[in-house]
Amino acid sequence: MSNTGNIQKTDAETGFSGHFDKVGNDLPGDSTITQMRQDAIAQFNEKGLPTRQLENWRYTDLRFILKDAFAPLERAGSVTAAKLDEALGALGDIEASRLVFVDGYFSAELSADFSTMKNVEAMPLSRALSGETFSKVMKQAQPDLDDSIVALNTAFMADGAALHIEGDVEKPIHLVFVSSGEQQGLVTLHNHISVAKSAKVTLLESYIGLGQYGVQVNSLTNLGIAEGAEVNHIKYQAENLETTHLSTLNLKLDDKAIYHEHQFNIGAALSRHQHFVVFDGERAEFDMSGATLMRGTQHCDATLLVDHKLPEGRSREMVKCVLDDTARAVVQAKVIVRPHAQLTDGHQMMQSMMLSEHCEFDAKPELEIYADDVICGHGATSGQIDEDLLFYLKSRGLPDIEARGLLIQAFVGEAIEKIENEEIRDALTGLAQNWLAS
Amino acid sequence: MLEIKKLHATVGGKEILKGMNLTIPKGEVHAIMGPNGAGKSTLSYLIAGKPGYDITKGEILWDGQDLTAMTPDQRAAAGVFLAFQYPMEVPGVATMTFLRTAINSQRKARGEEPMKTPDFIKLINAKAEIMGVSKDMLRRPLNVGFSGGEKKRMEILQMVLLEPGLCLLDETDSGLDIDALKTVSDGVNSLRSPERSMLVITHYQRLLDYIVPDKVHVLSDGKIIKSGDKNLALELEKNGYADIVNAA
Ligand SMILES: Nc1ncnc2c1ncn2[C@@H]1O[C@H](COP(=O)(O)OP(=O)(O)OP(=O)(O)O)[C@@H](O)[C@H]1O
Ligand SMILES: [Mg+2]
Numbered sequence: 001m002s003n004t005g006n007i008q009k010t011d012a013e014t015g016f017s018g019h020f021d022k023v024g025n026d027l028p029g030d031s032t033i034t035q036m037r038q039d040a041i042a043q044f045n046e047k048g049l050p051t052r053q054l055e056n057w058r059y060t061d062l063r064f065i066l067k068d069a070f071a072p073l074e075r076a077g078s079v080t081a082a083k084l085d086e087a088l089g090a091l092g093d094i095e096a097s098r099l100v101f102v103d104g105y106f107s108a109e110l111s112a113d114f115s116t117m118k119n120v121e122a123m124p125l126s127r128a129l130s131g132e133t134f135s136k137v138m139k140q141a142q143p144d145l146d147d148s149i150v151a152l153n154t155a156f157m158a159d160g161a162a163l164h165i166e167g168d169v170e171k172p173i174h175l176v177f178v179s180s181g182e183q184q185g186l187v188t189l190h191n192h193i194s195v196a197k198s199a200k201v202t203l204l205e206s207y208i209g210l211g212q213y214g215v216q217v218n219s220l221t222n223l224g225i226a227e228g229a230e231v232n233h234i235k236y237q238a239e240n241l242e243t244t245h246l247s248t249l250n251l252k253l254d255d256k257a258i259y260h261e262h263q264f265n266i267g268a269a270l271s272r273h274q275h276f277v278v279f280d281g282e283r284a285e286f287d288m289s290g291a292t293l294m295r296g297t298q299h300c301d302a303t304l305l306v307d308h309k310l311p312e313g314r315s316r317e318m319v320k321c322v323l324d325d326t327a328r329a330v331v332q333a334k335v336i337v338r339p340h341a342q343l344t345d346g347h348q349m350m351q352s353m354m355l356s357e358h359c360e361f362d363a364k365p366e367l368e369i370y371a372d373d374v375i376c377g378h379g380a381t382s383g384q385i386d387e388d389l390l391f392y393l394k395s396r397g398l399p400d401i402e403a404r405g406l407l408i409q410a411f412v413g414e415a416i417e418k419i420e421n422e423e424i425r426d427a428l429t430g431l432a433q434n435w436l437a438s
Numbered sequence: 439m440l441e442i443k444k445l446h447a448t449v450g451g452k453e454i455l456k457g458m459n460l461t462i463p464k465g466e467v468h469a470i471m472g473p474n475g476a477g478k479s480t481l482s483y484l485i486a487g488k489p490g491y492d493i494t495k496g497e498i499l500w501d502g503q504d505l506t507a508m509t510p511d512q513r514a515a516a517g518v519f520l521a522f523q524y525p526m527e528v529p530g531v532a533t534m535t536f537l538r539t540a541i542n543s544q545r546k547a548r549g550e551e552p553m554k555t556p557d558f559i560k561l562i563n564a565k566a567e568i569m570g571v572s573k574d575m576l577r578r579p580l581n582v583g584f585s586g587g588e589k590k591r592m593e594i595l596q597m598v599l600l601e602p603g604l605c606l607l608d609e610t611d612s613g614l615d616i617d618a619l620k621t622v623s624d625g626v627n628s629l630r631s632p633e634r635s636m637l638v639i640t641h642y643q644r645l646l647d648y649i650v651p652d653k654v655h656v657l658s659d660g661k662i663i664k665s666g667d668k669n670l671a672l673e674l675e676k677n678g679y680a681d682i683v684n685a686a
Contacts, residue, residue: 387489392526393536395486396596397514397544406539410530410579 013048015069017041019186020155023072027158029129032139040154047148056274059330059362060301065270066244070186070216072156076105077180079210084110084178087208090427091236096174096204099124099161103180103215104187106159110176119167119199125190128162138192141222143250145276150248153220157190160219165195165229172202172421177219181211181240189219195229195257202232202421207239209267214242217268222250225257227281232260234424238267241296245271253313255281262419263290263319264428265300266435275304279313279341290319291412291428293435294327294359301330308341315345320412321352322435323359334366335376342371348378353385353411355404355436401437409433439463440485440604440635445496447484454480456660457496465632469646469671470639472657473679478639479523481657482606485637486520487513500604515547517603521593521610523639528580533592536580537562541599561599568628569595570621586613594625605629605636611645623648643675658683 020041027037049066050057079102085092099122100110106124114122128134143150161175177189195201207217217239225231239245245268253259265271277286292300306315321329331350352361365378385407393403409432416432419425440462447455454477462468470478483491485498487510498505505513528536542552553561566576569591581589590610597605607626611619626649630636638649646654646668654670655662658679663686664670674682 389526389528391488391510392522392528393540394510395488395514395518395520396536396540396600397511397547398539399511399543399547400509402539402543403511406531406536407528410528413530 007048007051009048010063010066012063012066012069016152017045019069019071024155027156028126030132030135032135033129036139036142037155040151044148044151044155047151050148056303056305056332056334059332060270060272060299065299066216070184072158073103073183073185073187073215076102076107077182077211079107079110079178079180081110083210084176087178087210088176088206090430091204091206091424094172094174094204094421094423094427096172098174098176100176100178101159101189102178103185104158104177104189119165119169120173121164121166122173123162125160125162125192126158128192134162141192141224143222143276145250147248147274149218149246149272149274150220153188153190153218153248156186156188156218157220158188160190161193163191163193165193165199165201167196167199169199169201172204172424174204174206177205177207177217179209179211179215179217179239179243181209181213181215184213184215184242186216186218189217191219191221193221193223195223195225195231197226198228199226200230202234204234204236204424206236207245207267209238209240209243211240212242214240214244214269216244217246219245219247220250221248224252225254225259227255227257230258232420233262234419234421235261235263236428237263237265237271240267241269241298243268247271247273249273249275251275251277251286252280253278253284253286255283257281257284259286260418261288262416262428263288263292263302264416264431265290265292266294266431268298270299272301272303275306277304277306277315279308279310282310283312285314287314287316288318289316289415289418291415291432292319292321292329293408293412293432294321294329295324296327297325298327300328302332303330304333306333306335306346308335308337308344308346311341312343313341313345316347318349318415319351320415321361322355322408322412323352323361324355326356326358328360328362330362332364332366334368337367337369337371337374337376339370342373344371344374344376346374346376350380352382353408354382355385405433405436408436439501440637441497441499443497443499445484445498446494447480448492448494449480449490453494454660455484458657458661460655460662462635462637464635466652467630467636467638467649468653468655469651470637470655470657471641471671471674473683476657477660478657479608482520482608482637482639485604485606486510486518511543512547514600514602515544518606519597519600519602519604520606521590521597521608523608523612525581525589525593527582527584529582531580533576533578533580534562537596537599540596544600565595565598569598569625570618571595587615587618590614591618591622594622598625598629601629603634605634606639607637608639609641610638611640611642619645620648643671646671656682658686
């Protein structure tokens with residue numbers, strides 16, 4: 001898959017290497033981590049940014065889009081609690097325990113006190129990395145993924161959430177990643193989350209951007225869910241329009257582990273959400289649904305690789321995209337069912353609502369099945385707002401923009417309505433309804 | 439007062455209304471009957487402002503205002519309400535959210551404050567009970583999976599909640615069982631007032647036993663060809679349209 005041998009390096013590619021030469025030694029971690037970083041940057045230097053020849057990067061030309069590599073931000077800008085709440089909007093009112101990172105740095109001041117919390121161990125990664133035991137765990141959890149974005153993340157990772165969930169956690173844990181927007185720069189986040197046997201937790205993960213400057217966010221989450229444990233994960237991405245958001249979820253599911261994810265994407269100039277999901281246990285469940293609302297020249301890419309290694313797994317991917325102006329959404333999901341994974345039940349659905357003639361929707365569901373007794377299916381549709389419904393709503397007094405807002409909310413509703421936490425569900429429903437008018 | 443003057447209108451390039459005149463003073467209920475395809479629903483869509491229905495000549499005035507210059511939501515705020523012949527299913531839109539948005543949109547257009555949540559809930563519960571709309575229906579997405587009769591009740595519930603000045607009912611009686619016909623008619627009658635005009639489109643005289651009209655008109659081939667009092671409906675029920683259509 002090495003394919004960059006003859007290609008001239010882009011400014012961004014040389015930029016990342018140069019930044020690592022400068023700051024690589026100052027990044028947190030013991031010798032194990034330092035070695036990981038060096039291996040990762042070597043891998044990146046060899047491969048470069050992904051080219052469109054790569055199957056999973058076919059519709060997002062990162063080499064072209066990423067003009068420059070920003071230098072890692074050296075310190076956190078100032079974000080007050082009031083500012084943060086305002087930026088979080090409806091999600092700021094959610095009853096939750098927050099872990100807040102400003103410009104990629106942990107903020108104790110804005111975060112809740114986790115020390116007394118039941119069934120949760122929480123620590124900023126920057127601190128965890130200096131512990132010897134943790135770095136060994138990290139190394140082990142590190143995905144063996146041939147992926148340049150992951151390599152860059154390993155090389156530059158500076159902070160993030162290190163969480164261990166031991167039992168049922170009552171309140172949602174809210175991971176907040178906020179950019180002050182005071183200057184442009186690189187923010188590399190790494191979350192390491194382990195969920196013990198039979199534990200249950202709701203994770204809310206928000207990315208928001210203040211100010212005028214954009215950042216390059218590279219965020220990786222290593223999430224391991226042990227036997228019978230359950231994670232409800234809501235990801236909200238509303239960064240400013242100068243921002244590039246590259247994120248990776250590396251998920252391992254043990255026997256009967258349950259993972260439900262709901263994404264809500266409205267921000268950033270470019271966002272890429274890649275998922276690497278491995279069914280390492282039997283009868284596990286992966287259910288991801290996404291609402292993506294893009295306009296202007298925004299580009300959002302959700303690319304998933306779901307690997308059913310063991311029997312009786314269930315996987316669902318459903319992404320709903322609302323596109324206006326010249327926005328573009330890419331949804332690719334590849335589901336592999338290995339010979340052992342009998343009785344796998346997999347389904348993918350990708351749908352778009354096109355509000356303009358100039359937007360683009362690229363949907364690519366893919367199945368690779370090596371077992372004979374499975375139920376798998378996929379579908380993709382693309383449509384417009386139904387004019388008859390629009391008239392029906394308007395005839396009751398709803399102005400055009402509100403009627404459209406309601407129909408947009410109705411369209412993405414399926415991706416939100418299964419969120420267990422009512423406050424979060426209502427907040428996102430409201431955001432969808434008001435998106436067009438905002 | 440609703441005034442329709444020499445109205446010509448086309449749909450998909452085809453002329454459907456061909457010089458129609460109709461005046462409904464405030465406080466009056468008029469019924470329109472007529473053969474299938476005569477243009478009855480077209481007339482109601484033209485008043486409500488459905489896109490794709492083009493007026494080539496003539497006027498539609500409500501309270502002296504030119505409705506044709508307004509968007510559908512402006513017409514609604516001015517008091518126009520159409521109970522659809524085929525109410526739409528709107529998956530994903532919660533009925534309560536829709537009702538509240540509709541009420542508050544119209545209040546806003548009139549420069550009024552939005553209705554407070556407890557007041558709204560109280561109002562809905564009271565009116566829904568009268569209209570025989572169950573709690574379960576209110577919890578579902580708007581009209582989704584409702585039976586034909588349930589959809590019609592929901593239409594009239596909306597009308598009762600929005601208290602429009604001009605009520606247009608397009609075959610509200612079709613699909614209703616005998617009890618529902620009574621409930622729905624009671625709902626409509628509760629809105630009869632010296633301040634309101636109503637237009638009831640129907641094929642059946644029976645509805646007019648419940649909602650007794652001041653005038654009955656026969657619409658055929660895009661024109662009113664005969665008008666009379668409520669006895670005209672009885673006559674039509676007995677003899678059909680043939681004689682009147684041939685005489686016109
Ligand atoms: N979009 C359209 N394109 C072409 N013709 C149309 C369209 N919509 C309606 N028509 C035609 O206009 C005529 C009037 O239709 P309309 O629905 O107003 O009749 P109606 O009097 O309400 O009939 P019914 O009693 O069956 O409800 C019919 O001939 C119908 O086929
Ligand atoms: Mg009709």
